[in-house]
Amino acid sequence: MAYTTIDKPTDYFRIKTYSGNGTSNRAITWDEDTNMRTDFGWLKERSNDNSSHLLMDIIRGNGNVLFTNTTSSEQAFGDNYFKSLDANGFTVGNDEDVNGSDDTYVVWGWNAGGSASSNTDGSITSTVSANTTSGFSVVSYTGTGSNATVGHGLSSATPSMIIVKNRSAVKDWVIYHKSLGNTKFLEFTTSAEQTASNRWNSTTPTSSVFSLGSDNGANGSGNSHIAYCFAEKKGFSKFGSYVGNGSTSGTYVHLGFKPAFVIQKASSTSSYDWVMLDNKRDSFNVADESLYANLSNVVQTSNDTDFLSNGFKLRSTAAGNNGNGTTYIYMAFAENPFVTSTGIPTTAR
Numbered sequence: 578m579a580y581t582t583i584d585k586p587t588d589y590f591r592i593k594t595y596s597g598n599g600t601s602n603r604a605i606t607w608d609e610d611t612n613m614r615t616d617f618g619w620l621k622e623r624s625n626d627n628s629s630h631l632l633m634d635i636i637r638g639n640g641n642v643l644f645t646n647t648t649s650s651e652q653a654f655g656d657n658y659f660k661s662l663d664a665n666g667f668t669v670g671n672d673e674d675v676n677g678s679d680d681t682y683v684v685w686g687w688n689a690g691g692s693a694s695s696n697t698d699g700s701i702t703s704t705v706s707a708n709t710t711s712g713f714s715v716v717s718y719t720g721t722g723s724n725a726t727v728g729h730g731l732s733s734a735t736p737s738m739i740i741v742k743n744r745s746a747v748k749d750w751v752i753y754h755k756s757l758g759n760t761k762f763l764e765f766t767t768s769a770e771q772t773a774s775n776r777w778n779s780t781t782p783t784s785s786v787f788s789l790g791s792d793n794g795a796n797g798s799g800n801s802h803i804a805y806c807f808a809e810k811k812g813f814s815k816f817g818s819y820v821g822n823g824s825t826s827g828t829y830v831h832l833g834f835k836p837a838f839v840i841q842k843a844s845s846t847s848s849y850d851w852v853m854l855d856n857k858r859d860s861f862n863v864a865d866e867s868l869y870a871n872l873s874n875v876v877q878t879s880n881d882t883d884f885l886s887n888g889f890k891l892r893s894t895a896a897g898n899n900g901n902g903t904t905y906i907y908m909a910f911a912e913n914p915f916v917t918s919t920g921i922p923t924t925a926r
Contacts (some may be wrong), residue, residue, distance in 0.1 A: 589711035599678035616689035698728030705730035712808030722798030734808035737816035756818035812914030821903025827891025834911035845904035
């Protein structure tokens with residue numbers, strides 16, 4: 578595993594909450610005092626039901642939207658949604674899903690590698706925007722319908738989590754997580770982990786490529802696909818699993834940093850959603866303003882979690898993230914590393 582100590586996570590990942598104003602050309606900028614280019618943005622309206630999670634990225638271009646809470650193909654919504662990805666944020670139109678008057682929103686943003694380039698590391702030539710420092714890349718490719726490999730552009734780092742969508746067809750998302758291994762996958766549904774060899778060809782990702790089987794969701798013949806690839810980086814990101822205990826003094830998960838954003842999913846049993854918590858919607862413990870990657874719901878107050886200086890601790894009996902004996906996978910991104918490369922420690926909130 579390639580490790581890099583990242584002292585300033587906000588160079589690579591940020592969160593923004595804002596209220597809409599209904600204008601047609603609104604620039605949304607990050608709150609921090611230095612710029613961070615937005616190469617991948619994940620936006621959710623918080624105040625109204627039936628508002629989808631909206632995903633945009635540097636490769637697919639402005640106005641082209643995917644949704645984690647549906648199986649829909651990519652939709653071209655144009656300037657009413659996303660006008661541009663900017664040097665310090667992004668610009669939206671006046672649609673209620675992104676900028677309705679008095680509606681509230683949250684967006685999670687990642688810095689990849691800016692303009693994309695061709696990658697020939699795999700048997701399929703891919704188009705890649707990669708940030709090798711933070712271990713994140715956006716990868717576009719055309720499926721073949723048969724066993725193949727795709728270059729992810731992360732150099733010496735191996736992806737710990739890969740999120741794939743067939744852009745051309747109505748198909749489930751296909752999700753790889755290192756804790757589940759190369760024969761299993763998840764979807765943005767309530768389903769537990771599933772076993773099949775035709776998603777990842779029973780092959781673990783390497784430092785240059787990830788493998789695909791014949792499944793149409795991840796490798797539909799002639800279809801366009803997008804993959805978001807995440808490698809673990811010290812002080813910035815972590816991907817793992819834990820077992821809940823069903824107690825208000827719940828499981829503690831060590832990350833090595835103070836988390837800014839955590840997504841959790843029950844992998845060993847069905848019926849539970851993809852829980853999303855962050856430090857902007859909840860600036861003090863406990864964090865309980867839950868959104869769900871697989872649902873269009875407004876914020877729910879549940880899944881109580883303390884964000885600590887070096888990890889997170891579950892504080893409720895909610896089965897969504899702390900069911901007794903249930904195994905959960907997670908992805909987490911940092912507010913601050915527990916200790917920087919200069920030896921300066923962070924503090925709990």
